[in-house]
Amino acid sequence: MSIAWTRRPERGSAALVALMAWLTLRLGEGLGRALLVPITLYFLATGGPARAASRAYLARVLGREARLADLFRHVHAFAAVQFDRLLFATGRAGHFRLDCEGVEHLQRLVDEGRGALLLGAHLGSFEALRLLATRACPVPVKALMHRPPPGPLTAWLARRDPAFAAAVIEIGRPGSMLAVAETIAAGGFVGVLADRAPRPERMVRVTFLGAPAAFPAGPMALAAALAAPVLLCRAVRLGRGHYALRFEPFADPLVLPRAERDAALAGAVARYAAWLEAACRAHPFSWFNFFDVWDNDAATAPPAAPDPHPYEPRLGADPARDPRRAGLDA
Amino acid sequence: MGAEATETRRGTAAHDAAALARLLVETLHLEIAPEEIDPDAPLFGGELGLDSIDALELALAISRAYGLELRADDERNGEIFASLSALSAYIAEQLASSS
Numbered sequence: 406m407s408i409a410w411t412r413r414p415e416r417g418s419a420a421l422v423a424l425m426a427w428l429t430l431r432l433g434e435g436l437g438r439a440l441l442v443p444i445t446l447y448f449l450a451t452g453g454p455a456r457a458a459s460r461a462y463l464a465r466v467l468g469r470e471a472r473l474a475d476l477f478r479h480v481h482a483f484a485a486v487q488f489d490r491l492l493f494a495t496g497r498a499g500h501f502r503l504d505c506e507g508v509e510h511l512q513r514l515v516d517e518g519r520g521a522l523l524l525g526a527h528l529g530s531f532e533a534l535r536l537l538a539t540r541a542c543p544v545p546v547k548a549l550m551h552r553p554p555p556g557p558l559t560a561w562l563a564r565r566d567p568a569f570a571a572a573v574i575e576i577g578r579p580g581s582m583l584a585v586a587e588t589i590a591a592g593g594f595v596g597v598l599a600d601r602a603p604r605p606e607r608m609v610r611v612t613f614l615g616a617p618a619a620f621p622a623g624p625m626a627l628a629a630a631l632a633a634p635v636l637l638c639r640a641v642r643l644g645r646g647h648y649a650l651r652f653e654p655f656a657d658p659l660v661l662p663r664a665e666r667d668a669a670l671a672g673a674v675a676r677y678a679a680w681l682e683a684a685c686r687a688h689p690f691s692w693f694n695f696f697d698v699w700d701n702d703a704a705t706a707p708p709a710a711p712d713p714h715p716y717e718p719r720l721g722a723d724p725a726r727d728p729r730r731a732g733l734d735a
Numbered sequence: 736m737g738a739e740a741t742e743t744r745r746g747t748a749a750h751d752a753a754a755l756a757r758l759l760v761e762t763l764h765l766e767i768a769p770e771e772i773d774p775d776a777p778l779f780g781g782e783l784g785l786d787s788i789d790a791l792e793l794a795l796a797i798s799r800a801y802g803l804e805l806r807a808d809d810e811r812n813g814e815i816f817a818s819l820s821a822l823s824a825y826i827a828e829q830l831a832s833s834s
Contacts, residue, residue: 579779579816582791584807606786626788630795663764 429491441488445481455695465614466689482690486530486642493532494566503537507652515544520589521634526600526681527693533640533648545593549574549585589633599624599677611675614682618698625673628659635659637680641688752823762796763789774820803829
């Protein structure tokens, strides 16, 4: 998903985004779309760490060394999803085709008046999910995510599309998780991306595409605390104006028994990673993580102190409570 | 923070603070004795190292124990969750106003 759940600032100058948005709105989608190629080349040429992470990921998912054409395809797919955000935000996605699978799981919950936590990944587009919600879903759908510092595109979208801002529950406020609980208690759905830690926090290492990779523990701890139904969801871009949405049950509810909490939590993360792996194999160029999750050094570096975000999920803060503690370095 | 409320409702707050410390330790399974928690130390990001998910669990436990809803949109949340004594004072205040 393409929202600003990231420690690396969203890239692209404000001027570039404004130019692209202006050109798209004034001169049409065709020109905006044509600009995606030079933009992709620009990011390929300048985005060192992201390019290295893309290369590491593609090598694993493709089972061979990634070629320049693969890197281009990966970044271009990301740029295309970003471009679609402009269309979503400006109401130009009305004609988009959304293939939906597993909506009956959502429908059943809606019928029963129960809310749920939706576990997603940086896989495809969160906006496509919102589009489905505005078309077909009678209950509120929100995203739990980091707001500051928004990249130029997110800032532009927030100005353009106030509903986007209203659909965000910001992480890092004292009431963030209470807001999640309230939304779900009222029968709404809250999405959270569980494939990357936005801040140094407790990580769990599980096998992902053949090697141990670090995933945040926070989303599973949140799911357990909420004791609400948990669904897996993804919205992958298949082509121009075409997304495939899929919902699968994950747990109802997720229970982490106190006596075996660590093992149960690791088991839940492993199930999530298996789901993500299957999705990545089906859509290898649609996972837009761009961080090396297999990087041991990055995954074991101690969190920086003092903590400027005391309300972040930081489950590893007390080693006595959390022997698996490992922070993800920024 | 919460000092004024603690002053004016010292009896209730003192009683609540001890009970609340026990609730905190039990709910979050902290490996610390309730009486060892410094009532004025920050709950989050300090020695206790609680995080926002702990805050959620604590709020749910408080709602079960005292029948009080802590609201996400309460602008005072930063103050309310600042320390054990602040939280305790807030609970005392809410219980007093609802009874």
